[in-house]
Amino acid sequence: MSETLENLLQENRQFPPPDELAASANVTAAAYDEAAADRLGFWETQARRLSWATPWETVLDWSNPPFAKWFVGGRLNVAYNCLDRHIEAGRGGKVAIHWEGEPGDTRTITYADLHRSVCQAANALTDLGVTAGDRVAIYMPMIPEAAVALLACARIGATHSVVFGGFSADALSGRIQDASAKVVITADGGYRRGKPSGLKPIVDEAVALCPTIEHVLVVRRTGQEVAWGDKDLWWHETVEQASPEHEAQPFDAEHPLFILYTSGTTAKPKGILHTTGGYLTQVSYTHHAVFDLKPDTDVFWCTADIGWVTGHSYIVYGPLSNGATQIMYEGTPDTPHKGRFWEIVEKYRATIVYTAPTLIRTMMKWGDDIPAKFDLSSLRLLGSVGEPINPEAWMWYRKHIGRDACPIVDTWWQTETGGIMISPLPGVTATKPGSAMTPLPGISADVVDDQGQSVPDGGGGYLVLREPWPSMLRTIWGDDKRFVDTYWSRFEGMYFAGDGAKRDSDGHLWLLGRVDDVMLVSGHNISTTEVESALVSHPSVAEAAVVGATDPTTGQAIVAFTIPRGHVESEGEAGEALIAELRNHVAKTLGPIAKPRQIMLVPELPKTRSGKIMRRLLRDVAENRSLGDVTTLQDSTVMDLIASGLKTGK
């Protein structure tokens, strides 16, 4: 990048924490001081929230950077920490999971129930020859058995590799081969958009290319017909017949817990490796601190899929290690109607919701009247993750979901960081719409310029992490060199996150999207996030994605794809008028340099399964190229919709 990022957007609104929450918050401002005085001592205190079979000797071994070892010599079992210890404390009858299937079937699972299933699955996997250190692939819908599968692997020390249900056979087989997995756990299918969709046929196709797979364990969810081969075993005939007695053995703090692949833009997916003690310490602590989780009264709901790191850390390991009661939902937010999420909040009296900006913007598009139909008064805290949240989406979330009373925690982190890194603390921080605010206690995040120098308040640049953290990735599976090259070579001695960021005049952090997406217009760096946020601040716009397209005069020109809100007339002349108005609105909000060359009104945007906008594909459209790799798209018909419905304005 030729010069540092320009910062255009100004935000002056600020919301202090509610008094009642601040008075009883799990974590107070003292945590920042404690961690600043003794960062490693602070993390040791957090590690003591867990139950260790053998205490560690050294908190951090950083003698061979960037290869970290945390809690060296310590031993623990992750599943024991998530299940057995709560039961031993007399909490076995507490609900762990209120599960809601898409068709409306439900299951209530206590900690004792979950423990029983996990022990059975641990015994069944052991009988199938899975031992500590083996890899198990998991390709499942959002059913309780998915959580059981992860925990059973953790219990016996097998390393799980979850692949999003719905990724192609190619994507699945590539990931199985990369990790040489021995077993796949899957289901016949799952429910999505009111229909059973098949998973087993995709597994069959993938496994045909994977000689390392010895067994395929299949949960019956939909009851659809499936082909049956000699590696296949039904879950109900193996796991549910296995003994429910299983004693968890402790593993080394650095034992590999899981691999999770990040897609990247073009290159081969990277198998991000997480280990045991540091990972659990940080996800457990951040779940307790950022969500102010009170296990006796809260009903927590993270709407993520288990195939995304958010599902690993804030459905499985964080909440269960803290003994939380949570909601797990199988399906899509608009099945059978667009109020399904809020109906679920009302039904289970959810107190905390953790979701993604994509979902919030979709709800804005569908209209304010939908959440208004439900009783959301149980909610006391809201969270956001996955992309920068546009200030107007933040305000909408606060008003229409949080009734102007719930603090919002905008949490920045990555598959690679394992747990939340930058976020407000709900009882401490006065939040600003669109800002992730400050690094959590014990985390050293910074914004640096091209030379790796910290930028002053008011400056912009690259987000880096200056010190190792407990839940950091340990390497890329099988490729230490790529680990070093990707994350540790851009700036000497710092982890390079790949995101642009700015630090405002108060020193608060604003995430600006991936640095690969930054646009260079007439010599000025402009972030996609800021132009998108300016568009979303217009009352007619629900969602926007912005890309830089090659332009003969300006180098790159801004091209915006915009989804109008539900009630907005956007056909014919009304559409042309809206486009003209939006171009002027951006110029007025951010300055003439940011005025889009072109705005297209579209019905949908291409997104990954975790809801991130795939700007790369939009750049292909904007530059009239044929589309690149679409295998990680959530809905492959979206690009046709965009191409056929284009209304362009110049």
Ligand code: 6R9
């Ligand atoms: C947890 C997760 C990581 C990338 C990350 C950044 C973006 C995530 C964000 C955010 C702005 C936030 N991202 N949270 N950007 N504000 N609160 O999403 O992991 O799927 O690996 O994605 O997501 O660009 O670098 P992952």
